[in-house]
Amino acid sequence: MAYEDIMARAPGQNILEIVRQALPNLRKSERKVANRVLEDPDRILNAALAEAAALSEVSEPTVIRFCVAIGCTGFQEFKLRLARSLALGTTATHSVLTKEDTTAELVEKIFGYTMTSLDWARSHLDTEALGRAIALLSEARSIEFFGLGASGIVALDAQQKFPLFGVPCGAQSDTHQQLMTASMMQAGDVAVIFSNTGHTIAMIEVAEVARNGGAKVIGVSGASAPLLDHCDVAILVETLDNTDIYTPTISRIAALVVVDILCSAVGLRRDAEHGHRFENMKQLLRNQRIYGPKKPV
Amino acid sequence: MAYEDIMARAPGQNILEIVRQALPNLRKSERKVANRVLEDPDRILNAALAEAAALSEVSEPTVIRFCVAIGCTGFQEFKLRLARSLALGTTATHSVLTKEDTTAELVEKIFGYTMTSLDWARSHLDTEALGRAIALLSEARSIEFFGLGASGIVALDAQQKFPLFGVPCGAQSDTHQQLMTASMMQAGDVAVIFSNTGHTIAMIEVAEVARNGGAKVIGVSGASAPLLDHCDVAILVETLDNTDIYTPTISRIAALVVVDILCSAVGLRRDAEHGHRFENMKQLLRNQRIYGPKKPV
DNA sequence: ATTATTTGGTAGTAATACTACATAAAATAG
DNA sequence: CTATTTTATGTAGTATTACTACCAAATAAT
Known part of the structure; x- marks a missing residue:
């Protein structure tokens, strides 16, 4: 029974990584969305399509086009996949340690990176x-x-x-x-x-x-x-x-x-x-x- | 109802664990939803409100009431949080190993449990x-x-x-x-x-x-x-x-x-x-x- | 320079989530 | 045991939301 479940979850790689990799292949207004997503994923996650469009300073369909461009069927699925990725912690790009980091930030980054990597290893x-x-x-x-x-x-x-x-x-x-x-x-x-x-x-x-x-x-x-x-x-x-x-x-x-x-x-x-x-x-x-x-x- | 207690004990925690813990405090038709969620979270995640209601054999508002009962503001937020939890792997309750498990299932279970636990430790x-x-x-x-x-x-x-x-x-x-x-x-x-x-x-x-x-x-x-x-x-x-x-x-x-x-x-x-x-x-x-x-x- | 082709936006549509209300069930009191 | 309050569930309606078809602008190619 569980084989499909596993397969459904496994190839669904970290969306943030995908976005980052797809960045150069996107058209410029889609890239605006992508940057906004990478900048503050949590913000986008809790936003509706209209808000996401406003934040990225593009129209709503552009946001949708962005979503399909990176392999989702629509904005909804994108948000769900984003939620999954965020559960593992911020992306690798964001987890560079600096000496200004507070202890709490270090904990967040290192745990996050560890979990993301385990997810990667698993899949x-x-x-x-x-x-x-x-x-x-x-x-x-x-x-x-x-x-x-x-x-x-x-x-x-x-x-x-x-x-x-x-x-x-x-x-x-x-x-x-x-x-x-x-x-x-x-x-x-x-x-x-x-x-x-x-x-x-x-x-x-x-x-x-x-x-x-x-x-x-x-x-x-x-x-x-x-x-x-x-x-x-x-x-x-x-x-x-x-x-x-x-x-x-x-x-x-x-x-x-x-x-x-x-x-x-x-x-x-x-x-x-x-x-x-x-x-x-x-x-x-x-x-x-x-x-x-x-x-x- | 003691949603606050539950939330206080597990702030922003694995939704599936929360649902499991809240189970006895729910009204019976809400419990139907809860059971359905625990049974097959992936199914609910990819379903719209109407479908989730049908699957649980209750009305749509009941599903929403279930969502607020466990501390979410609505169905959407519930789905996002569910997605987050699912990223870490199936719940603890589901990860009991059996000798019938395939290798792929073992990988999924052990990685999932490890990640869920790390998430717990982190928080x-x-x-x-x-x-x-x-x-x-x-x-x-x-x-x-x-x-x-x-x-x-x-x-x-x-x-x-x-x-x-x-x-x-x-x-x-x-x-x-x-x-x-x-x-x-x-x-x-x-x-x-x-x-x-x-x-x-x-x-x-x-x-x-x-x-x-x-x-x-x-x-x-x-x-x-x-x-x-x-x-x-x-x-x-x-x-x-x-x-x-x-x-x-x-x-x-x-x-x-x-x-x-x-x-x-x-x-x-x-x-x-x-x-x-x-x-x-x-x-x-x-x-x-x-x-x-x-x-x- | 003019035509294709790609890229972005507008307006409309269908669905979705949520709310107000009403009814049914259960609990409590008389 | 009935009457009344309280609680629980479902119906119908509404406002949002995501998505699509279409059109306009910009860019590239001939």
């Missing part, structure tokens, strides 16, 4: 590849996670979340030990390699070594890069490539969400197979928790 | 406390991050992102070493303690020890818990407390975003003071990157 995720990764992990005899730097943290996190029903898994953060571990892997084992850039040589070597031993390799990267050529399953986690400033931050969080998905999916799958679903899930969750006395007060 | 964040934390960190001579388990990963991440203009910072994941490090801290130093539950004794001890030495302590927790009483600045990162299933996952990500905010803010601040803004920022970012040859192909 660009290759579910088919993800499905193959889940299948591999579900059958794995042991799992090893690899990553360096920020990606190393993702690997660590994965290792913490994957105490899957007794399947041993580990995560090495040392280049040397990574190679050693990889060289010990064999058929039935699965290596998951995180690399934001996808260019890190050490990680490519790990992939090679693991595969030579007969293990399957899943690569998670933020860009279509060399690493993925050396993997059995390539998962591309695209984030807004807009600014250098945010990229590392965002890619890390998007990768963590992907880990969540993999973990949940594999959990559900293994569960379904073994039958003792709830107990196992609870167990899995208990392992994720930090323990302490309920109320030491 | 419940105490910016004033955050501001005080930023002030402390900006003046710090050295910074230490503490955390165990999932929160330990957050601490590690913070330590990786905070190579602040030469201010030394560290992160210990071993309880023993944590106490040792804490006991060495003194006036001018700042300890940042992450604890999702806020009940972990080890972390409370760290806070005590660090403070006794004269250091300032910033606590980041997912709940208003004992730990925060032992801190100079308490940052509460609220996430949707809905299900046990997602909690650890979400709180971790929300905490990472908070780290991003702290890091960026302190960076901007230190920068402004020292004047060589861009160079430093770039340097800071370079340190976050994973290095490798640009294109080994």
Whole structure:
């Protein structure tokens, strides 16, 4: 049932980004509308067609033409899509941090940008590849996670979340030990390699070594890069490539969400197979928790 | 009727959550509308007033009355707010994972839930406390991050992102070493303690020890818990407390975003003071990157 | 320079959301 | 248990609103 829903929501990309990109291709009075929209989206959102036209200093039909020009069927649909986009926070263009920003503004911008990027990652995720990764992990005899730097943290996190029903898994953060571990892997084992850039040589070597031993390799990267050529399953986690400033931050969080998905999916799958679903899930969750006395007060 | 109460509790919040909460206080034909909305929000969103009324099997004014009952000024505003909420993904109630879910559905649900939770965290964040934390960190001579388990990963991440203009910072994941490090801290130093539950004794001890030495302590927790009483600045990162299933996952990500905010803010601040803004920022970012040859192909 | 073609505005139309009123149902009092 | 008030729902009407067909101006091409 829900497939259409998903598809309906997914390709409906951030309208503000679309407007910004379409800007040069618009005729000049339509551009007036576009600029007005980018300037103060909230204002347009709460305005009727007539008001929007007045604000942009054009006629009402021009506003409508603008709407169809950027791919909407009319003003109403445009407003709805605008509302959706605004929920995620202001656009990338607006979220440049300045030293004059108040704390509240920083919160708004960074949260907004994070959410927009997650939305982007979601709609660009290759579910088919993800499905193959889940299948591999579900059958794995042991799992090893690899990553360096920020990606190393993702690997660590994965290792913490994957105490899957007794399947041993580990995560090495040392280049040397990574190679050693990889060289010990064999058929039935699965290596998951995180690399934001996808260019890190050490990680490519790990992939090679693991595969030579007969293990399957899943690569998670933020860009279509060399690493993925050396993997059995390539998962591309695209984030807004807009600014250098945010990229590392965002890619890390998007990768963590992907880990969540993999973990949940594999959990559900293994569960379904073994039958003792709830107990196992609870167990899995208990392992994720930090323990302490309920109320030491 | 208690619309005000509802609005007071969740100001400008996810409409679907509001509708769900208001359900019992509605009159029965309004409830028909509410149920229809919760059942298939997308359908209502793309419908006109007349169609929405027909779908709910009530008259048009009843639909409008429903809208004002939940705090909107009319049907139009309701639709806009619904669009906003839908952008974040389906409601919490709808995102229970089942083993029948396709990969695409899992992606949709987990991303949606993550985004909704981030939205929640954002709107419940105490910016004033955050501001005080930023002030402390900006003046710090050295910074230490503490955390165990999932929160330990957050601490590690913070330590990786905070190579602040030469201010030394560290992160210990071993309880023993944590106490040792804490006991060495003194006036001018700042300890940042992450604890999702806020009940972990080890972390409370760290806070005590660090403070006794004269250091300032910033606590980041997912709940208003004992730990925060032992801190100079308490940052509460609220996430949707809905299900046990997602909690650890979400709180971790929300905490990472908070780290991003702290890091960026302190960076901007230190920068402004020292004047060589861009160079430093770039340097800071370079340190976050994973290095490798640009294109080994 | 004159004709096409593109771009912008005017006026009209159909639909939409909202309001005032009236009736039906429920609750309370006599 | 009826009578009366109060509450809840639907009907009919109105004012807006979005959209369309048409025309005029500007621009580009021949």
